[in-house]
Amino acid sequence: DQQVKQNSPSLSVQEGRISILNCDYTNSMFDYFLWYKKYPAEGPTFLISISSIKDKNEDGRFTVFLNKSAKHLSLHIVPSQPGDSAVYFCAASASSNYKLTFGKGTLLTVNP
């Protein structure tokens, strides 16, 4: 049973436009959410996170939105740049443990 779902395996956007990556979760115990970015042949790197007490967190071009009632979060990248092309993983954890549960990832391609 997949507790964290990224339903879009891939997304293609033009440079300068907004990229929106979506993530849904089913476990109501999750209270902390993270996004990781992964380039080929490298390990994932932490991008941005949000606690369930917030509905938005912003860091430069990256903003994560959390809708707890819908069990949905999204990552917005504005403006998108070719260097943002990578696989993006959504992850979630519950206060009761230290494990992260990952989605399957979305491949973002930003075209020049």
Add this chain to the structure above:
Amino acid sequence: DVKVTQSSRYLVKRTGEKVFLECVQDMDHENMFWYRQDPGLGLRLIYFSYDVKMKEKGDIPEGYSVSREKKERFSLILESASTNQTSMYLCASSIMRGQGVEGYTFGSGTRLTVV
């Protein structure tokens, strides 16, 4: 910055060989994890450890074992490598939750090919 170092970037092993993948972290993190990444399947947890000599099975432990004799080192062992274990293996570490630092720090990964 926390560093998680995986001993090999690329490995080619024969079916039936015993394979050791080593991971070392330098920031005194309590938790360490081994994942594999496969296309279309995302990151799947193999084993994790929250303390020295402690280990717990993840979602796909079959065919693997682990060792954590020292806090900084977490080894993944493929007892008898098979072709379906060809994958990218990722090690990660994290501090305990509630201590100010969240999330994992990953190593660069080991691309293992079993022939």
